[in-house]
Amino acid sequence: MKIAVVGGGAAGYFASVSAKKHFPNADVHLIEKTGKTLxxxxxxxxxxxxxxxxxxNNRELSQHYPRGERFLRKSFxxxxxxxxxxxxEQHGVELKVETDNRMFPRTDDSQTIVETLTKAINEHGVILRLNSSVDSFAKQNAGFILRITGQRELFNRVIIATGGSPKRQGMNWLSDIGVKVVSPxxxxxxxxxxxxxxxxxxxxSTSDAxxxxxxxxxxxxxxxxxxxxGLSGPAVLKLSAIGARILADCDYKFKVAVSWVGMKEHQVRExxxxxxxxxxxxxxxNLHLFEIPKRLWSYLLVxxxxxxxxxxxEISKKLQNRLINLLVNDTYNVNGKTTxxxxxxxxxxxxxxxxxxxxxxxxxxTGLYFAGEVLDIDGITGGFNFQAAWTTGFIAGKHVGR
Ligand SMILES: Cc1cc2nc3c(=O)[nH]c(=O)nc-3n(C[C@H](O)[C@H](O)[C@H](O)COP(=O)(O)OP(=O)(O)OC[C@H]3O[C@@H](n4cnc5c(N)ncnc54)[C@H](O)[C@@H]3O)c2cc1C
Known part of the structure; x- marks a missing residue:
C-alpha cells in the first residue's frame, strides 16, 4: 500500500502520522510543494x-464553524x-488554557509544535518529499497517477491536505477529477x-458590543x-466569518449597526x-454609563x-432618544475589508x-480523502481552525488504508 498525503501543513502532518499509526506496513509519502513545511x-x-x-462539548465546539458545523459534529x-x-501530551507537549479558553503550548512558542510534529513523522517513518508539487492526478484502476513536478507516479490512496486557496483556479486540478468545489x-x-x-x-474598545x-x-x-x-475585535471578526459569502457578494460595501452596549433599546432606556x-x-x-470608555461616550454625545x-x-426627550438610538444602533457605511x-x-x-x-x-x-482547510470548513478565531485540521487529518489517516 502506497499512500500519498499531499500538503505539508498541520492537516498533512496529522494525516501522515495517523496513516502510519493505523497502517504501519503502508508507505506514506508526505508531499510538499515548497522547500519548507508547517x-x-x-x-x-x-x-x-x-x-x-x-x-x-462537541456540539458547542461545532457551533464555532460558520461552514462545516454539521459535518464536524460527527467528526469530533x-x-x-x-x-x-x-x-x-503523549508527544511531550503540555498545553495551557488562557482565560478566553484558547490553548497554547506552555512554552508559548509555535516552534514546540513544529518540532513535535516533525519528530512524530520521523518516528513513524513517514517519507517527506520537499519541493514536490502535485500538479494533477488521475484515477487509474484501483489507484491514482500523480504528476509530481512533471513525473508520473502511482499511489494506491491519496489524502489531499493542500490548505485553502484564495482563488478558484487554485482548485481546478481537483475539479478535473470530479471533486465539487465551493468557490473560495x-x-x-x-x-x-x-x-x-x-x-x-x-x-x-468596548467589551459587550x-x-x-x-x-x-x-x-x-x-x-x-x-x-x-474602521472596526475590528472578536465580534467583528466573527461577523466577517458568519457573513463571509454574503459580504463578498456585495463587494464589501454594506451597512453595519453597532450596539455599543449589547443591550436592547428598552433596557438602555430604562x-x-x-x-x-x-x-x-x-x-x-462626566458620567460613565454602561462601562463605555470616556472617549467613546464623548463622541456619542457630540x-x-x-x-x-x-x-x-436639561436634556430634551428628543435628544435623549437620539443618544439611546446611537448607543444601540450606531450605523456606519462599510467600504472594503482589511485582512x-x-x-x-x-x-x-x-x-x-x-x-x-x-x-x-x-x-x-473511491480511495481519495481530504483533510484540513482544503475542505469547505472554517472556524472563527480561537484555535478552531487547527482543531479542524487535527480532527480531519487524524480521521483521514485512520481510514485511508481500509
Ligand atoms: C497568519 C496565520 C495565523 C494563524 N493562526 C492560527 C492559530 O493560531 N490557530 C488556528 O487554529 N488557526 C490559525 N490559522 C489558520 C490555520 O493556520 C489554518 O487553518 C491551517 O494551517 C490549515 O492547515 P492545512 O494543513 O489544511 O493547510 P496549510 O497549513 O495551508 O498547508 C497546506 C500545505 O500544502 C502545500 N501545498 C499546496 N498545494 C500543494 C500541491 N499542489 N502539492 C504539494 N503541496 C501543496 C502548501 O505549500 C502547504 O504547505 C492561522 C492562519 C494564518 C494565515
Whole structure:
C-alpha cells in the first residue's frame, strides 16, 4: 500500500502520522510543494500557535464553524479537543488554557509544535518529499497517477491536505477529477469605514458590543475595537466569518449597526431614565454609563448634538432618544475589508456533501480523502481552525488504508 498525503501543513502532518499509526506496513509519502513545511503553524497565533480551544462539548465546539458545523459534529466524535490535548501530551507537549479558553503550548512558542510534529513523522517513518508539487492526478484502476513536478507516479490512496486557496483556479486540478468545489472567499477580516470620524477613536474598545449587518439577519456579540481604518475585535471578526459569502457578494460595501452596549433599546432606556432621575443636576459628560470608555461616550454625545456640560435634567426627550438610538444602533457605511493577519482563513473548498465525515473519503472518487482547510470548513478565531485540521487529518489517516 502506497499512500500519498499531499500538503505539508498541520492537516498533512496529522494525516501522515495517523496513516502510519493505523497502517504501519503502508508507505506514506508526505508531499510538499515548497522547500519548507508547517509554515502556517510556525507563524500562527502570533508565533505562539493557538493549537485548539478548550471546549469539550462537541456540539458547542461545532457551533464555532460558520461552514462545516454539521459535518464536524460527527467528526469530533472520533477526534475531539480532549483527543488533541492527549495527543500532544503523549508527544511531550503540555498545553495551557488562557482565560478566553484558547490553548497554547506552555512554552508559548509555535516552534514546540513544529518540532513535535516533525519528530512524530520521523518516528513513524513517514517519507517527506520537499519541493514536490502535485500538479494533477488521475484515477487509474484501483489507484491514482500523480504528476509530481512533471513525473508520473502511482499511489494506491491519496489524502489531499493542500490548505485553502484564495482563488478558484487554485482548485481546478481537483475539479478535473470530479471533486465539487465551493468557490473560495476570504473569512476573518475587519471592516473599513474610510474617512469616518469614528476612526479618530483608534484604540478604544468596548467589551459587550453587538454588531449587525443591516438588512441581513447576521449579528455577533463580543468586544469591538476601533482602529484607524474602521472596526475590528472578536465580534467583528466573527461577523466577517458568519457573513463571509454574503459580504463578498456585495463587494464589501454594506451597512453595519453597532450596539455599543449589547443591550436592547428598552433596557438602555430604562437604565438611562433611572440614571437621569438620580443624577439630574450632574453634567452628562462626566458620567460613565454602561462601562463605555470616556472617549467613546464623548463622541456619542457630540454625534447626538448634546453638549457635555449640560445636566441630565436639561436634556430634551428628543435628544435623549437620539443618544439611546446611537448607543444601540450606531450605523456606519462599510467600504472594503482589511485582512486579519493573526489568523486568516479561506471559506470555501471541497464541497462537504461529497465527503464522508466519518472517514473523510470522497463519496464520488473511491480511495481519495481530504483533510484540513482544503475542505469547505472554517472556524472563527480561537484555535478552531487547527482543531479542524487535527480532527480531519487524524480521521483521514485512520481510514485511508481500509
Ligand atoms: C497568519 C496565520 C495565523 C494563524 N493562526 C492560527 C492559530 O493560531 N490557530 C488556528 O487554529 N488557526 C490559525 N490559522 C489558520 C490555520 O493556520 C489554518 O487553518 C491551517 O494551517 C490549515 O492547515 P492545512 O494543513 O489544511 O493547510 P496549510 O497549513 O495551508 O498547508 C497546506 C500545505 O500544502 C502545500 N501545498 C499546496 N498545494 C500543494 C500541491 N499542489 N502539492 C504539494 N503541496 C501543496 C502548501 O505549500 C502547504 O504547505 C492561522 C492562519 C494564518 C494565515
Amino acid at each position: 509554515s502556517k503553524v510556525k507563524i500562527s497565533g502570533g508565533g505562539r500557535c493557538n493549537v485548539t480551544h478548550h471546549c469539550l 466524535e472520533q477526534f475531539s479537543v480532549a483527543d488533541t490535548i492527549t495527543w500532544f 472567499v476570504p473569512s476573518l477580516f475587519t471592516f473599513n469605514i474610510p474617512q469616518d470620524h469614528i476612526t479618530t477613536l483608534l484604540g478604544v 453587538e454588531v449587525q449587518i443591516v438588512g441581513k439577519k447576521l449579528s455577533s456579540k463580543g468586544p469591538v475595537l476601533i482602529t484607524h481604518w 437604565i438611562l431614565e433611572l440614571h437621569s432621575q438620580n443624577n439630574s443636576q450632574k453634567q452628562i459628560g 454625534k447626538s448634538e448634546i453638549a457635555s456640560d449640560r445636566t441630565w435634567n 486579519f493577519k493573526e489568523e486568516f482563513v479561506t471559506a470555501g473548498g471541497v464541497e462537504l456533501s461529497d465527503v464522508n465525515p466519518e472517514t473523510m473519503e470522497s463519496t464520488e472518487v
